[in-house]
Every structure is written in structure tokens, then in C-alpha cells.
Amino acid sequence: MKVVLATKNRGKLKEFQEKLKEFEIEVIPIDQISNLEPPEEKGITFCENAYEKAKYYSERIDLPVIAEDSGLEVEALNGRPGIFSARFAGEGATDEENNKRLILELKKLGLENSPARYVSFIFLYIPEGMGLWSSGEVKGKVITEPRGEGGFGYDPLFIPEGYTKTMAELPMEEKNKISHRGKAIEKLVNLIKEVKKW
Ligand SMILES: O=c1nc[nH]c2c1ncn2[C@H]1C[C@H](O)[C@@H](COP(=O)(O)OP(=O)(O)OP(=O)(O)O)O1
Numbered sequence: 341m342k343v344v345l346a347t348k349n350r351g352k353l354k355e356f357q358e359k360l361k362e363f364e365i366e367v368i369p370i371d372q373i374s375n376l377e378p379p380e381e382k383g384i385t386f387c388e389n390a391y392e393k394a395k396y397y398s399e400r401i402d403l404p405v406i407a408e409d410s411g412l413e414v415e416a417l418n419g420r421p422g423i424f425s426a427r428f429a430g431e432g433a434t435d436e437e438n439n440k441r442l443i444l445e446l447k448k449l450g451l452e453n454s455p456a457r458y459v460s461f462i463f464l465y466i467p468e469g470m471g472l473w474s475s476g477e478v479k480g481k482v483i484t485e486p487r488g489e490g491g492f493g494y495d496p497l498f499i500p501e502g503y504t505k506t507m508a509e510l511p512m513e514e515k516n517k518i519s520h521r522g523k524a525i526e527k528l529v530n531l532i533k534e535v536k537k538w
Pocket residue numbers: 346347348349352378381408409410411412425426427438458491492493494495507519521
């Protein structure tokens with residue numbers, strides 16, 4: 341089975357490819373199929389953004405499309421950056437700029453860490469069919485001293501519960517076992533299997 345993934349994020353793409361390989365699903369990146377500009381993420385929830393991204397591409401290329409919207413919710417920041425994680429330091433911000441902003445916001449509050457969680461919502465949009473969605477989360481804490489070279493985004497600042505290493509210090513295989521995205525992907529695969537039984 342092959343499925344198109346609508347993302348411009350290389351880190352996400354690699355994690356989807358690696359995880360879905362376990363289930364013999366091949367992931368084709370959207371930019372191999374179309375050079376459409378990504379839609380604006382205007383939703384107020386992860387779920388809405390994932391749905392809108394998947395629908396946007398699926399309707400235009402007439403194939404089933406998976407999209408994901410994810411982010412980091414930090415307790416000390418009342419759940420921010422949340423759906424704004426990718427643009428925390430402004431539109432088009434790099435991971436490094438977003439990480440700096442997070443460190444600054446925590447330091448402004450006099451904190452060196454805070455409980456936090458990563459959230460992932462995935463939507464599989466099927467033209468003229470039913471859609472499927474799943475979600476996952478991983479709890480942990482964020483710190484103000486980045487560590488590690490792996491992963492992407494806020495991973496150098498995120499320590500999963502029960503670990504001493506940051507997400508960026510874990511091999512991708514291990515991150516995929518415990519991460520918000522890994523869990524959401526597993527749930528989606530189970531839903532696909534259910535539908536295929538009909
Ligand atoms: O496992 C993760 N490890 C580190 N950081 C993460 C992770 N998962 C989400 N994040 C952060 C990165 C980005 O700042 C935002 C996602 O934003 P989100 O809009 O879903 O993705 P994106 O704009 O990078 O790519 P796209 O929309 O094309 O899929 O949350």
C-alpha cells in the first residue's frame with residue numbers, strides 16, 4: 341500500500357516513512373506529486389488543521405492524502421505555543437528561532453523547566469470516501485539547555501517522562517515508539533485495517 345503525505349517538514353516525513361515501513365505502507369511525499377503551495381493553517385485546533393491540510397491536497401490531486409498537525413503545549417505558558425508551535429518566533433521561523441523563543445519565555449518566568457506535552461493529530465482524507473483521524477500525545481518536560489542532534493523542532497529541549505535524555509538524543513526508532521506521532525500513526529494503521537476488513 342502507498343499513501344501520500346502532505347508535509348513540508350522533512351523530520352516528520354522521515355518519521356512517518358520509518359514508522360509506516362513496519363506496516364508495509366510506503367509514504368510518498370506530496371512534493372513528488374504536486375508543487376501546490378501549502379494551505380494556510382487557519383484552524384483553531386490541531387484536528388481542524390490536519391483535516392484542512394489533507395482535504396486541500398486530496399481534492400486537488402484526487403488521491404487519498406494523510407496530513408498531520410502537531411505541536412508542543414507547555415504548562416508554564418498555559419499551553420502555548422500549541423497550534424502556533426511552528427510560528428512561535430514568527431511566520432517562517434526556523435526550529436532554532438522557535439527554540440530560542442521558548443527558552444526566553446521560560447527564563448522570563450524564572451524557570452529552568454516546565455511540564456509539557458507533544459500532541460499530534462493525523463487525518464487521512466479519502467476522495468468521495470470516509471475520512472479517518474487519530475491522535476497521540478507524549479508527556480514530559482521542557483528544559484532551557486538544548487541537548488542532542490537528532491529529531492527536529494523542539495526535540496533538543498524536550499525530555500519524555502521516564503527518560504533523562506532529550507528527544508533529540510534518542511535514536512529515531514526509539515522516539516517513534518514513544519512519541520505523540522508514533523502513537524497516532526499506530527492508531528491510524530489500526531483504523532485502516534478495520535476499514536479494510538469491511
Ligand atoms: O516530534 C516533534 N519534535 C519536535 N518538535 C515537534 C514535533 N512535533 C511537532 N513539533 C513542533 C515542530 C513545529 O514547530 C510544530 C509542528 O507544526 P506543523 O504545522 O504540524 O508542522 P510543519 O509546519 O513543520 O509542517 P507541515 O504543516 O507542512 O506538516 O510543532
